[in-house]
Amino acid sequence: MIVHKILNNNVIVTLDDSNNELIIMGRGIGFKKKEGDTIDQSQIEKQFSLSNKEILPKFTELLSEIPLEVVSASEIIINHAKSLLGGKLQDSIYISLTDHIHFAIERHKQGLNIANNFLWEIKKFYPQEFKMGKYALDVIKDRLHVELPEDEAGFITFHMINAQLNDTMPNIVTMTKIMREMLNIVKYHFKFEYDEDSLTYQRFVTHLKFFAHRMLSHHTIVSTDISLYEMVKEKYHASYRCTKRIDLHLIQQYSHALTDDESLYLTIHIERLRKELENLATSTKL
Known part of the structure; x- marks a missing residue:
């Protein structure tokens, strides 16, 4: 290995067989070195080759x-x-x-x-x-x-x-904020407390995570069978009303309107969560 660049006493750059830069680190590996000198292999502690x-x-x-x-x-x-x-x-x-x-x-x-x-x-x-x-x-x-x-x-x-x-760090922060807001809307709409250890809750959070990421990346799902959307809207009307509250919030705060697909999947997740908590409350009373 030959020194290509010297960054400081502990970091130098060399070239591999394909002429790609390799970053070599080691205590004192660059001390009193100049370009073209041979690298002491015994001093190498870390080596980076980023794709x-x-x-x-x-x-x-x-x-x-x-x-x-x-x-x-x-x-x-x-x-x-x-x-x-x-x-x-x-x-x-x-x-x-x-x-x-x-x-x-x-x-x-x-x-x-x-x-x-x-x-x-x-x-x-x-x-x-x-x-x-x-x-x-x-x-x-x-x-x-x-x-x-x-x-x-x-x-x-x-x-x-x-x-x-x-993604970018500001987007991750905004993504987390959106998730918190959506969870709060569902929580206060139905006036219940989440069972955060339940698989249903964890699935819901995962869905919100990827929804928020798609939303901020301007990627939307558009492929719904309209008959399925209408069926879910009718069958899970209480959860669908909650979805519409979320839709209004996203429009007002982020200028993002839910597509029919997003409404469909969100309603299904909310309904599953609502039913689980409803059943839990019923069993507790017995």
Whole structure:
């Protein structure tokens, strides 16, 4: 391996056999090196080859500014997330999460901890991702000796969701807000409390998550069999009225009107939830 660029004493860039850039990290690996020098293989601690070439320049710039320990901790968290969440994470997570952890640590040292106003929703809507956020705090505490508040686990959760959906952070926040509003409309329309441990509730939350994501991505489902829509509208009239309240709210707040398909699926989910809670209330009284 030959040095192609030197970012700092701990980070250099080389080229692979296909002439693609590889980022090499190691304590002192770039010290007193210049372009064209041979890399000491024994000093290599980390090696990155990102598939998304558009973010590679940003990542190399980030690595030149952030301590090696923070990058290593971030990589441990990302690798565990890939295993725990069971899906592909966008390469952008290497930039967003590493940068966030570094900035959060700097803020914490200055006593500037930021409250996460969506922490309750994050715990309820994204339990697996939040578990990952809590794991991240443990890694940061063990490896970087900084104990960040639980609010930061919530912010890290957002980065995990963002990397899964390939969406922007403001959209993830708005998506969570939409989910909370829709859940509240259903809750107060029927005047019941959710059983948050039930499979039906969890399915409903999952449906809302993907609905909100489609809505903010301007992707709508349009394929309804009109006869099925009319049948559901008539058969589940109480749940359909609740769906229309949601529709009005989305029009007023987000200029988004539900399509017949969206109304159909939302009504079915609401009806399933309503029936389950109704049956639970009846059995409790017996």
